[in-house]
Amino acid sequence: MDVELLKQIAREYGTPVYVYDLDNVILQFERFKSFFPWPDLKVCYAMKSNYNPHLLRALCKAGAHIDAVSPGDLYMAQACGFDPSRMIYTANNMKDSEMESVMGTGVLMNIGSLSRLEKYARAYPGSRVCLRFNPDVVDGAHEKIKTGGDLTKFGILLEDAVKVEAIIKGHDLKVVGLHEHTGSGLENPDSILKAMENIMSVATRQMFPDLEFLDFGGGFKVPYHPDEADVDYHGIGQRVVEMFSRFCQAYGRALSLVFEPGKFLTAQSGVMLLEVNTIKNNRSRTICGTDSGFPQLIRPMFYDAYHHITNISNPQGTEESYDICGNICETGDLFASQRMISQIRENDILAIEDAGAYCYAMGGNYNLRPMPAEVVIENGSVSLSRRRMTSKQLVDQILSESEGLPA
Numbered sequence: 001m002d003v004e005l006l007k008q009i010a011r012e013y014g015t016p017v018y019v020y021d022l023d024n025v026i027l028q029f030e031r032f033k034s035f036f037p038w039p040d041l042k043v044c045y046a047m048k049s050n051y052n053p054h055l056l057r058a059l060c061k062a063g064a065h066i067d068a069v070s071p072g073d074l075y076m077a078q079a080c081g082f083d084p085s086r087m088i089y090t091a092n093n094m095k096d097s098e099m100e101s102v103m104g105t106g107v108l109m110n111i112g113s114l115s116r117l118e119k120y121a122r123a124y125p126g127s128r129v130c131l132r133f134n135p136d137v138v139d140g141a142h143e144k145i146k147t148g149g150d151l152t153k154f155g156i157l158l159e160d161a162v163k164v165e166a167i168i169k170g171h172d173l174k175v176v177g178l179h180e181h182t183g184s185g186l187e188n189p190d191s192i193l194k195a196m197e198n199i200m201s202v203a204t205r206q207m208f209p210d211l212e213f214l215d216f217g218g219g220f221k222v223p224y225h226p227d228e229a230d231v232d233y234h235g236i237g238q239r240v241v242e243m244f245s246r247f248c249q250a251y252g253r254a255l256s257l258v259f260e261p262g263k264f265l266t267a268q269s270g271v272m273l274l275e276v277n278t279i280k281n282n283r284s285r286t287i288c289g290t291d292s293g294f295p296q297l298i299r300p301m302f303y304d305a306y307h308h309i310t311n312i313s314n315p316q317g318t319e320e321s322y323d324i325c326g327n328i329c330e331t332g333d334l335f336a337s338q339r340m341i342s343q344i345r346e347n348d349i350l351a352i353e354d355a356g357a358y359c360y361a362m363g364g365n366y367n368l369r370p371m372p373a374e375v376v377i378e379n380g381s382v383s384l385s386r387r388r389m390t391s392k393q394l395v396d397q398i399l400s401e402s403e404g405l406p407a
């Protein structure tokens, strides 16, 4: 994003602040679709990556569908214009009450365990459903975001397809889709094809005669580090479409091809701006203290994720090594360690790049510090999307939700 514009946003809206370029989100959405030239392609945006309402509205207008994973996701997507017919609900260890409230909206349920499938079948015999299988492929940018294989909680094992068959036939369920998600930030593009192959091996007409789509999840990585190359998704998309076309011929009907990208659509369209308030020389290290902290952008601390950081107040300065720290009372409160950045002075504004996915959305109010404001750029113009709460507003909200406190 343009440095002068970012500086202006920091001045006008204060820091810390997230900035999302919605025009770029839509460009990424169009790019993503162009990778997979299939007549019935559905792109279900994994809104867990960023549930900003303006961003959701923009993607809704552009024709995206939604991958929702909680009742909150579902209500938010509806509020932003998505009809439940344009969503898939990927349940994750849900209770009966969650199943009932979600089913009340009419959204298609995606079930990932035999136990839940049995309960669903008993409660909704004859209904439509999607099944999440574990693709038995292990990949992802970090252990915590690999979702395939034996060590994760997700999906029905492929070898349990026979048990699935017994449940669906016993309750006359109509399995309209099969789903898998291998992981986030897939390192090996062949994992996408291998996972597809594994799901297709159970997607037979004999076992699942009512299929309307196969959903191969998300996980499309974007380069976070300047040395990382872009993945050739055009080439991969070609292979995906060829494979899917062969599958559809064997199945006897053209199905919809569904993906659920999150990061690919949003990561590179977001930046978090923060202000430096303290420079401290700790013998061999220079500590740079800022006005944000890990609860407001947790990926470096949680996943050891790299986010590029630039000093937009002094982009031409000589590079020096810094520990970029937050304002939270935790030693691990670091955005970067021993990072070379152009010379930083107190009051400089830093930009943490690629902060559009799993940053604000994973945030919290630890240390009772309210989340940053959110600003959007849409059709080239800048506006406030969500204001920053004051500390007093945050505390007043907590007190108002608290029961039985003495007046």
Ligand SMILES: Cc1ncc(COP(=O)(O)O)c(C=O)c1O
Pocket (backbone or CB within 6 Å): 046, 049, 067, 090, 147, 181, 183, 184, 185, 217, 218, 219, 220, 260, 261, 262, 263, 264, 357
């Ligand atoms: C079921 C499912 N679909 C899609 C995604 C989106 O993944 P990504 O943001 O890496 O594309 C996730 C994220 O973990 C997921 O769990």
